[in-house]
Amino acid sequence: MKIQVDSTKCDAYGLCAETAPDLFELDDFGYATARGDGLVGEEHRAAVQEAITACPVAAIRVLEA
Ligand code: SF4
Structure with missing residues (x-):
């Protein structure tokens, strides 16, 4: 899967990076x-x-994907 942060919505709460x-x-x-290219493995689904x-x-x- 690939994760993306919508920069038009992000309000800098920082909770994603804390979590x-x-x-x-x-x-x-x-x-x-998202770090790197945003591609993350299945093992990170819960996170x-x-x-x-x-x-x-x-x-x-x-x-x-
Ligand atoms: S938790 Fe905060 S920093 Fe992370 S994507 Fe949402 S608004 Fe942005």
Whole structure:
């Protein structure tokens, strides 16, 4: 799967990176992006779901490969 952060929605709450620091990183202003190219293995599905649940503005999307 591939994870993406919708930069038009992200409001820099930082909860995704707090919940799943291996998957998300924050810029200097606290806005999130997926680490690397956003491709993550099945073993991270639970962590991805936790981050999605944690995000207050539903900015995280998952594209199934
Ligand atoms: S939790 Fe949501 S709003 Fe907060 S930094 Fe992550 S993607 Fe952005």
